[in-house]
Amino acid sequence: MLPMLIAFAAAFGLLIGSFLNVVAYRLPAGTSVAAGRSECPSCHHQIRAYDNVPVLSWLLLRGRCRDCAAPISRRYPLVEAVTAVLWALVAAIADSTAQAVLGIVMVTALVPITLIDLDHRRIPNAITLPTAIAAIAVGTALDPSGQVERLIAGAAAFAFLLVPAIVRPDGMGMGDVKLAGVLGLCLGAPVAVGILVALVVGSVAGAVIAARKGVAGARRTTIPFGPYLALGGVVALVAGQPLIDAYVKTF
Ligand SMILES: [Zn+2]
Incomplete structure (x- = not known):
């Protein structure tokens, strides 16, 4: 049961990490964290759902926008991975x-x-x-x-x-x-x-x-x-x- 729970927490942590990237980017700018899909800051194309899969999309796109090939910071997949690790850690140690x-x-x-x-x-x-x-x-x-x-x-x-x-x-x-x-x-x-x-x-x-x-x-x-x-x-x-x-x- 516990390994299942840890794996579930890690998977959920990846999704939350993706949202936390948005929070860290939009909150200081004063834009709503809920409004609107994310777009490429270079070409302003909306990011497709299948290009927004945590960590995996960044790896498949080799860190570049699909439309304009502008580099996407490695900070995004890193934050997603770290959040997943933290969630898994909490699931593993909480009694x-x-x-x-x-x-x-x-x-x-x-x-x-x-x-x-x-x-x-x-x-x-x-x-x-x-x-x-x-x-x-x-x-x-x-x-x-x-x-x-x-x-x-x-x-x-x-x-x-x-x-x-x-x-x-x-x-x-x-x-x-x-x-x-x-x-x-x-x-x-x-x-x-x-x-x-x-x-x-x-x-x-x-x-x-x-x-x-x-x-x-x-x-x-x-x-x-x-x-x-x-x-x-x-x-x-x-x-x-x-x-x-x-x-x-x-x-
Ligand atoms: Zn672009």
């Missing part, structure tokens, strides 16, 4: 329905958040707010006894990043603070692991950039913090609870 649905809500939001933060240096409320509401609704419905912990985790994660965001607003934005809160609402206590991972990986990446480009160069090439939080969230989803248990046992 309750609540954990599975909260995990799906979280990873599905993290994909467009990462893309938009990399492209535009911002994390839209149009994603974090509905994700927070969905997480609270799903958590309350499927696991009411754990909801207080998740609310506390969300508030704590929000408050923890709020301090650096106020002290150094150029380093951390309010979008990052809200995203940390959303991660807490989805993960509960393991969000602590996620934020730790984000801070460590972000610092190491910053040090590597500084070593290669000098401190002044590193200032200019700072990477937004959202992608690190997204990475931390996924690590916490997979290994957060076991790490906390091991830590508690050690001390």
Whole structure:
């Protein structure tokens, strides 16, 4: 049963990933994510349904538009594949329905958040707010006894990043603070692991950039913090609870 479920989650993740590409492209531009079929940005031909199959179409078309042969970014199939892997991962590791649905809500939001933060240096409320509401609704419905912990985790994660965001607003934005809160609402206590991972990986990446480009160069090439939080969230989803248990046992 489980391999079937994982395969189903991966297949569904591919389709969702295709939609998340649209979200990441249209939401910052202010166009509706629901209205109209996708078109080639070069020749404006509408993309045919059979050329819109996740990953497969890109491979068959060898990354080029069927009408004008303009290159199609490899980011599209990559995002579809990553979303499929994330959905399969959640299906493989969740040991309750609540954990599975909260995990799906979280990873599905993290994909467009990462893309938009990399492209535009911002994390839209149009994603974090509905994700927070969905997480609270799903958590309350499927696991009411754990909801207080998740609310506390969300508030704590929000408050923890709020301090650096106020002290150094150029380093951390309010979008990052809200995203940390959303991660807490989805993960509960393991969000602590996620934020730790984000801070460590972000610092190491910053040090590597500084070593290669000098401190002044590193200032200019700072990477937004959202992608690190997204990475931390996924690590916490997979290994957060076991790490906390091991830590508690050690001390
Ligand atoms: Zn074209």
